[in-house]
Amino acid sequence: MSEEDTLVVKDSNGTALADGDSVTLIKDLKVKGTNVTLKRGTLVKNIRLTDDADLIECNAEKVKGLVLRTEFLKKA
Numbered sequence: 001m002s003e004e005d006t007l008v009v010k011d012s013n014g015t016a017l018a019d020g021d022s023v024t025l026i027k028d029l030k031v032k033g034t035n036v037t038l039k040r041g042t043l044v045k046n047i048r049l050t051d052d053a054d055l056i057e058c059n060a061e062k063v064k065g066l067v068l069r070t071e072f073l074k075k076a
Helices: none
Strands: 023-025 055-058 066-069 073-075
Touching: none
Parallel strands: none
Antiparallel strands: 023 073, 055 066
8 A cells, every 4th residue: 555545634733633533623513414513622532534534433422423524623
């Protein structure tokens, strides 16, 4: 696997993210399909990277199996 094939996932500040990291939301986000709003500053633990560099999977307080865009996150 060459360097071009390696997927690097970065948060809104350009910091590299890895599986199991904790991230903080930098914006209030409404969760589609529910009436839940995740507030700015919410800590999300134990993220999982996806095949897309712009998306991560996680479990938040009230929502399981959530997919978030990395542009709304910063590494905790």
